[in-house]
Amino acid sequence: MKALVLSGGTGSRLRPITYTCAKQLVPLANKPVLFYGLEAIAAAGITDVGIIVGDTAIDIQSAVRDGSQFGINVTYIPQDSPGGLAQCVLIAKEFLGDDDFVMYLGDNVVLGGITDFVTNFVEQKPNAMVLLNKVEDPRQFGVAEINDDGTLIRLVEKPQEPKSDLALVGVYIFDKNIHDAVNSIQPSARGELEITDAIQWLIDNEREVKQHTLDSPWIDTGKLQDLLEANRIVLDEINSRNDGDVDDASNIEGRVIIMAGAKITGSTIRGPVVIGENVIVEDSYVGPYSSIANNSQILSSELEHSVLMEGAIVRGVTRIVDSLIGRDAICERDARQPSAYRVMIGDTSTVKIP
Numbered sequence: 001m002k003a004l005v006l007s008g009g010t011g012s013r014l015r016p017i018t019y020t021c022a023k024q025l026v027p028l029a030n031k032p033v034l035f036y037g038l039e040a041i042a043a044a045g046i047t048d049v050g051i052i053v054g055d056t057a058i059d060i061q062s063a064v065r066d067g068s069q070f071g072i073n074v075t076y077i078p079q080d081s082p083g084g085l086a087q088c089v090l091i092a093k094e095f096l097g098d099d100d101f102v103m104y105l106g107d108n109v110v111l112g113g114i115t116d117f118v119t120n121f122v123e124q125k126p127n128a129m130v131l132l133n134k135v136e137d138p139r140q141f142g143v144a145e146i147n148d149d150g151t152l153i154r155l156v157e158k159p160q161e162p163k164s165d166l167a168l169v170g171v172y173i174f175d176k177n178i179h180d181a182v183n184s185i186q187p188s189a190r191g192e193l194e195i196t197d198a199i200q201w202l203i204d205n206e207r208e209v210k211q212h213t214l215d216s217p218w219i220d221t222g223k224l225q226d227l228l229e230a231n232r233i234v235l236d237e238i239n240s241r242n243d244g245d246v247d248d249a250s251n252i253e254g255r256v257i258i259m260a261g262a263k264i265t266g267s268t269i270r271g272p273v274v275i276g277e278n279v280i281v282e283d284s285y286v287g288p289y290s291s292i293a294n295n296s297q298i299l300s301s302e303l304e305h306s307v308l309m310e311g312a313i314v315r316g317v318t319r320i321v322d323s324l325i326g327r328d329a330i331c332e333r334d335a336r337q338p339s340a341y342r343v344m345i346g347d348t349s350t351v352k353i354p
Contacts, residue, residue: 001004001045001046001099001100001101001102001118001122001172002046002049002050002051002095002096002099002100003041003046003047003048003072003101003102003103003104004046004047004049004051004052004088004089004096004101004103004206005034005037005038005050005051005052005104005105005106006088006103006104006105006106006250007024007034007051007052007053007054007056007106007107008052008053008054008055008056008079008082008084008088009063014267019319023107024056024060024106024107025056025059025060025063026227026279026289026307026309026324027226027291027293027307027309028109028227028231028234028307029231029234029235029274029291030144030274030276030291030292030293030294031287032063032127032196032225032261033106033107033109033230034060034063034064034106034107035063035070035107036109036110036111036234037104037106037108037110037172038070038072038079038110039068039070040110040113040114040115041070041072041102041104041114041189042071042103043113043114043115044113044114044115044117044118044119045115045118046072046102046118047071047072048072048073048075048080049067049072049073049074049075050065050074050075050076050077050092050095050096051074051075051076051077052077052078052079052091052092052105053076053077053079053090054076054078054079054080054081054082057076057078059301060076061076062300065324065352075095076291077091077092077095077127079211081299082192082263083187083191083192083193084187084188084192084193084194084195084292085103085105085193085194085195086182086185086192086193086194086195086197086198087182087192087193088103089103089178089179089182089195089198089286090173090182090193090283092182092246093179096161097161097305098176098177099176100121100173100174100175100176101173101174102118102171102172102173103171103172103173103174103195104170104171105170105171107170108170108219109173109217109218109219109234110131110169110214110216110217110218110232111214111216111217111218111233111234111237112214112215112217113216114131114171114318116172116212117129117131117171117212117214118167120210120212121210121212122249124210125209125292126175126208126209126210127174127175127177127178127202127207127208128171128172128173128174128175128177128199128202128207128208128209128210128224129172129209129210129211129212130144130152130155130168130169130179130199130209130210130211130212131168131169131171131172131211131212131214132144132167132168132169132171132211132213132214132238133166133167133169133203133213133214133218134165134166134167134213135165135166135167136165136322138159138162138164138166138167139159139160139162140158140166140167141158141167141168142156142157142158142167142168142194142195143155143156143157143158143159143162143163143165143166143167143168144164144167144211145163145164145166145189145238146164146166146211146261147224151253152202152203152209152210152211154203155168155196155199155200155203156196156198157188157194157196164209166213167206167333168196169214169218172195172199177202177207178202180201181198181199181201181202181205181207182198183250184201185197185198187200195271195326217233217350220232224318224324225322225323227307228289228305228306228307228322228324228342231289231291231307232289232305234275235255235274235288235291236272237271238255238257238271238272238274238312239255239257240255240256240257240271241258242256242257242258243258243259243260243264243265244258244259244261244262244275244279245261245262245263245264246258246264247264247265248268249265249266250264250265250266250267250268250269251269252264252269252271253268253269253271254270254271254272254273254288255271255272255273256269256270256271256272256273256274256275257273257274257275257319258287259274259275259276259277259279259294260277260302261278261279261282261318262277262278262279262280262281263280263282264281265281265283266282266283267281267282267283267284267285267286267298268284268286269281269286270285270286270288271288272288272289272338273286273287273288273289273290273291273292274290274291274292275292276291276292276293276294276295276297276310277294277295278294279292279293279294279295279296279297279298280296280297280298281297281298281299281300282297282298282300283299283300284298284299284300284301284302284303285301285302285303285304286298286303286304287302287304287305288305289304289305290303290304290305290306290307290308291306291307291308292308293307293308293309293310293311293312293327294310294311295310295311296308296309296310296311296312296313296314297312297313297314298314299313299314299315299316300315300316301314301316301317302316302318302319302320303315303317303319303320303321303323303327304319304320304321304322305322306320306321306322306323306324306325307323307324307325308325309324309325309326309327309329310327310328310329311327311328312325312326312327312329312330312331313329313330313331313332314331314332315330315331315332315333316332316333317331317332317333318333
């Protein structure tokens with residue numbers, strides 16, 4: 001079995017962060033989202049992995065390299081322009097051949113892994129298997145309609161009136177019949193080849209499509225609140241470790257990871273929190289569910305339930321919550337008169353001011 005990982009999307013819902021960073025490389029607990037998927041694929045025993053890349057190909061390739069850090073072999077497959085998930089199967093045909101394969105969306109996190117999912121497919125040998133999860137608002141997802149006996153009847157992409165609360169998780173397994181399906185469907189109203197249409201073609205043409213309902217956390221990290229929620233779930237699983245330098249005036253509470261080279265002085269860190277390498281925290285409070293990436297600084301500030309990407313600086317700010325601060329960004333108090341907010345805000349940014 002092979003794996004096809006989709007990492008070519010533009011990440012419009014996380015702009016402006018994704019203008020300069022692939023959405024699959026935004027960190028959860030200081031590890032890129034994409035890495036969780038690659039680790040899950042490797043844990044399921046799959047080593048031959050194709051990664052679909054687009055405009056952010058250089059960033060993805062620099063982070064993943066040849067895949068050996070995960071115990072996999074990676075082939076990069078360029079996608080000139082986004083055309084839907086089923087289009088990715090088309091352009092990966094040479095890599096996939098006639099092999100069974102897992103298709104995994106690179107900005108999804110399945111915290112329980114996919115080993116059981118893969119095992120069920122191997123044992124049952126259907127033509128396709130979809131991974132499902134109950135969600136509060138199925139209108140945002142592809143939705144599965146299931147018979148009382150568990151048989152998959154129909155898949156509908158983002159229905160206005162969903163007939164179930166079972167959403168398609170961004171992980172699928174297919175055999176070679178999927179190639180007939182993607183070659184038989186037409187673009188949807190939004191001009192893309194939808195994987196839901198391809199799976200529906202399999203159902204309509206009497207191929208066997210089974211479903212596996214997830215019993216562990218799954219999050220699509222494409223939006224800020226979902227990203228922060230995924231970060232929270234990941235941080236709930238950490239164990240404390242201190243490889244940095246914490247002075248006697250500081251207070252470390254709960255489960256906190258402090259990486260090598262980090263310096264904590266006169267501060268309170270209340271976990272779960274991850275502090276990256278060479279981070280400086282001075283006279284500050286870092287509250288629960290925060291991830292502070294390498295080479296960042298928090299000076300005379302308060303921060304909670306937030307993600308700081310590499311090299312970010314927060315200086316003299318009373319309180320930051322529910323926030324994502326990009327690489328090398330600076331957020332600081334300005335003491336100049338007259339007292340006012342002074343900002344430089346990029347396209348599609350959001351700033352909330354008390």
